[in-house]
Amino acid sequence: MGDTPKSHPRYLSLKTRDAIVAGVEKGITSLHGLVAHGRGEALDYLLGERTHPFARRAARAAAATLLLAERPVLSVNGNAAALVAADMVRLGKAVDAPLEVNIFHTSKSRERAMRRHLLEHGADQVLMPTRKAELDYLDHNRRFVHPDGIFKADVIFVPLEDGDRCEALRKMGRDVVVVDLNPLSRTARTATVAIVDNVVRALPLLVQEAHELAKATPRRLRQLVARYDNAKVLADAEARLRRGTR
Amino acid sequence: MGDTPKSHPRYLSLKTRDAIVAGVEKGITSLHGLVAHGRGEALDYLLGERTHPFARRAARAAAATLLLAERPVLSVNGNAAALVAADMVRLGKAVDAPLEVNIFHTSKSRERAMRRHLLEHGADQVLMPTRKAELDYLDHNRRFVHPDGIFKADVIFVPLEDGDRCEALRKMGRDVVVVDLNPLSRTARTATVAIVDNVVRALPLLVQEAHELAKATPRRLRQLVARYDNAKVLADAEARLRRGTR
Numbered sequence: 187m188g189d190t191p192k193s194h195p196r197y198l199s200l201k202t203r204d205a206i207v208a209g210v211e212k213g214i215t216s217l218h219g220l221v222a223h224g225r226g227e228a229l230d231y232l233l234g235e236r237t238h239p240f241a242r243r244a245a246r247a248a249a250a251t252l253l254l255a256e257r258p259v260l261s262v263n264g265n266a267a268a269l270v271a272a273d274m275v276r277l278g279k280a281v282d283a284p285l286e287v288n289i290f291h292t293s294k295s296r297e298r299a300m301r302r303h304l305l306e307h308g309a310d311q312v313l314m315p316t317r318k319a320e321l322d323y324l325d326h327n328r329r330f331v332h333p334d335g336i337f338k339a340d341v342i343f344v345p346l347e348d349g350d351r352c353e354a355l356r357k358m359g360r361d362v363v364v365v366d367l368n369p370l371s372r373t374a375r376t377a378t379v380a381i382v383d384n385v386v387r388a389l390p391l392l393v394q395e396a397h398e399l400a401k402a403t404p405r406r407l408r409q410l411v412a413r414y415d416n417a418k419v420l421a422d423a424e425a426r427l428r429r430g431t432r
Numbered sequence: 433m434g435d436t437p438k439s440h441p442r443y444l445s446l447k448t449r450d451a452i453v454a455g456v457e458k459g460i461t462s463l464h465g466l467v468a469h470g471r472g473e474a475l476d477y478l479l480g481e482r483t484h485p486f487a488r489r490a491a492r493a494a495a496a497t498l499l500l501a502e503r504p505v506l507s508v509n510g511n512a513a514a515l516v517a518a519d520m521v522r523l524g525k526a527v528d529a530p531l532e533v534n535i536f537h538t539s540k541s542r543e544r545a546m547r548r549h550l551l552e553h554g555a556d557q558v559l560m561p562t563r564k565a566e567l568d569y570l571d572h573n574r575r576f577v578h579p580d581g582i583f584k585a586d587v588i589f590v591p592l593e594d595g596d597r598c599e600a601l602r603k604m605g606r607d608v609v610v611v612d613l614n615p616l617s618r619t620a621r622t623a624t625v626a627i628v629d630n631v632v633r634a635l636p637l638l639v640q641e642a643h644e645l646a647k648a649t650p651r652r653l654r655q656l657v658a659r660y661d662n663a664k665v666l667a668d669a670e671a672r673l674r675r676g677t678r
Contacts, residue, residue, distance in 0.1 A: 207463045217453045220463055224470020225477075228614070232478075232673075368474070427478075428674045 199227060199235070202269070202386060209268025213299040216291045219264045222346070229367035230384045232427050237391060240422040241383035247414035248343070248363040248379045249281070249395035250407040255341035255361070258283035259313070263290065266345040266385060267300045271307040273389035274345070278309065280396035283343070286313035286335040290328060290348060323354035341378075345385055349373045365389075369423035380416055382423040445473060445481070448515070448632060455514025459545040462537045465510045468592070475613035476630045478673050483637060486668040487629035493660035494589070494609040494625045495527070495641035496653040501587035501607070504529035505559070509536065512591040512631060513546045517553040519635035520591070524555065526642035529589070532559035532581040536574060536594055569600035587624075591631055595619045611635075615669035626662055628669040 206223045209215030252258045260283050262274055278285050287300050301312045315330045319337035322329075328351055331337045341361045344352060349372035355362050361378040365388045374380040381388045399407065452469045455461030498504045506529050508520055524531050533546050547558045561576040565583035568575075574597055577583045587607045590598060595618035601608050607624040611634045620626040627634045645653065 203464060203467050206467070210463055217456055217463075217466055218449060220466035221449050221452070221470035221473065224467035224472070225474035226470070227467065228471035228474035231471075231614075231616075368477075370477075 199231075203227070206265060206268050209264060212268075212303065213296055214303050215264040215268045216289070216293070216296065218291055219268075223265055226346075226367045226384065229427065233367070233382075233423075235384070237383050237387050238423070238426055240419045240426070241381050241388065242391070243414065244379050244381040244416075244419050245383075245388060245391045245395050246399075247410055248381055249392060249399050250402075250410040250414075251341055251361060251363055251379055252277075252281040252283065252343060253396065253399055253402075254404065254407050254411065255281070255283070255339075257339045258341045258343065259335045259339040260285050260343045261288040261336060261345070262286065262300065262304065262312075263288065263344075263346055263348070264296060264300060267303050269386055270345070270389040271304055273393055275304065275308045276393045277343070277389065277396060280393055280400065284311050284313050284335060285309055286315075286332055288315060288328075288331065288336065288351075292328070321351070321354050321358065323357050324350060329354075344373075344377075345389065349376070352376050369420045369427060374420055374423075377416065379414065380420060382419070445477070449473070452511060452514050455510060458514075458549065459542055460549050461510040461514045462535070462539070462542065464537055465514075469511055472592075472613045472630065475673065479613070479628075479669075481630070483629050483633050484669070484672055486665045486672070487627050487634065488637070489660065490625050490627040490662070490665050491629075491634060491637045491641050492645075493656055494627055495638060495645050496648075496656040496660075497587055497607060497609055497625055498523075498527040498529065498589060499642065499645055499648075500650065500653050500657065501527070501529070501585075503585045504587040504589065505581045505585040506531050506589045507534045507582060507591070508532065508546065508550065508558075509534065509590075509592055509594070510542060510546060513549050515632055516591070516635040517550055519639055521550065521554045522639045523589070523635065523642060526639055526646065530557050530559050530581060531555050532561075532578055534561060534574075534577065534582065534597075538574070567597070567600050567604065569603050570596060575600075590619075590623075591635065595622070598622050615666045615673060620666055620669075623662065625660065626666060628665070 258281055260278050262285050287297050304312045313332040313335035316332055319331050319333035320329045336342055343363045345365045352362050352373045353376045356376050363379045364373050364377040365381045365385045366374045369382045504527055506524050508531050533543050550558045559578040559581035562578055565577050565579035566575045582588055589609045591611045598608050598619045599622045602622050609625045610619050610623040611627045611631050612620045615628045
């Protein structure tokens with residue numbers, strides 16, 4: 187992987203790509219996850235590879251939603267584990283939520299490697315999918331979750347796209363906070379709060395917002411949530427994507 | 433990989449993704465190639481996943497350029513081999529051009545697996561990179577090519593992005609025909625002809641155009657090439673990408 191020359195105009199994007207490729211080599215990211223990462227790269231490129239005001243508004247509402255939750259859970263997939271493990275752990279501590287491993291293409295060995303990776307990055311507890319608790323509306327093996335985690339959660343943070351699961355959770359009455367670079371996706375459109383940004387920028391921002399709002403009153407947090415308009419955020423993000431920055 | 437349900441709204445796109453993942457499992461596609469495929473998926477999605485008039489114009493000019501060439505060569509990378517091996521072979525026969533294996537992240541075993549794969553798909557001859565011939569302007573191991581292939585070619589068909597190589601070949605005075613879903617890329621902007629389309633649709637179209645133009649006079653082919661405006665094609669493609677279709 188080390189053969190990307192520094193003279194390459196897309197050096198930083200290529201280094202992040204190296205990190206996700208390393209995730210595959212460690213057994214935590216799936217091959218399909220690499221393709222999904224590529225989709226994100228293209229969209230991020232069109233957005234100018236920076237955090238826009240619509241993403242800041244969403245990150246603030248997301249932090250408020252997670253802080254107000256009674257049983258928040260942070261779902262982790264193979265891409266999030268490869269790219270932002272330490273920030274996921276920090277966010278879990280900031281909003282008092284456990285991490286739960288939940289991947290698209292089921293693999294016990296990958297689930298175990300992810301758990302190990304998250305523990306190495308400072309996680310106190312990592313919940314695993316079980317056969318004891320199932321979500322409705324999902325027609326394949328992504329339905330299995332932990333009985334004390336996503337199964338009982340009122341707010342689930344899903345840091346990368348999974349349209350089916352987001353839709354299923356919403357139908358079951360849960361609030362879902364997502365990070366998704368595609369403002370047109372089902373994930374973004376069905377989510378309670380969609381942060382349209384690269385996960386490597388969105389996670390540190392979300393941790394910062396959670397720290398800043400840690401001492402806010404519940405009334406103030408409810409106000410932030412009530413004023414948040416996800417449809418407007420997605421419309422702004424789509425306009426930016428279409429208008430372009432280069 | 434067989435766990436994508438038919439009910440999934442992006443079933444066809446997911447099946448193509450399965451083909452590229454199979455390419456990795458066969459040892460012909462690189463992990464970085466999977467990420468590149470994902471970038472293409474996102475751009476194709478924004479373009480409505482269909483072949484637009486600007487791509488048809490480019491495919492016609494591309495076929496004319498290849499038919500007029502004295503020494504055309506078709507460069508094949510790991511993604512093209514996984515997705516369109518049979519069509520690359522057909523195109524080679526239609527325009528009387530050899531295939532040459534030329535990959536971004538060097539790997540002898542991958543080069544050999546690609547060669548085998550192309551021969552299995554009907555190729556008569558597959559040129560391999562050697563240490564005997566080098567391109568100018570490339571600062572790493574992508575400079576090595578075959579002395580009777582790309583090294584001497586006047587027209588090189590590069591079916592998937594590689595901005596550095598495209599630029600180097602153009603600086604060396606060669607004509608380069610590319611397929612690239614990103615109309616803003618250096619590849620597309622430095623190419624002689626850029627077909628902005630998914631390679632799985634562009635290759636069959638290009639083969640068809642080559643067959644249709646096979647009996648055209650050189651004068652007619654030169655006319656087609658002279659009238660082609662790559663900058664206009666890219667402007668139309670960008671407008672379509674920005675405007676969107678969904």
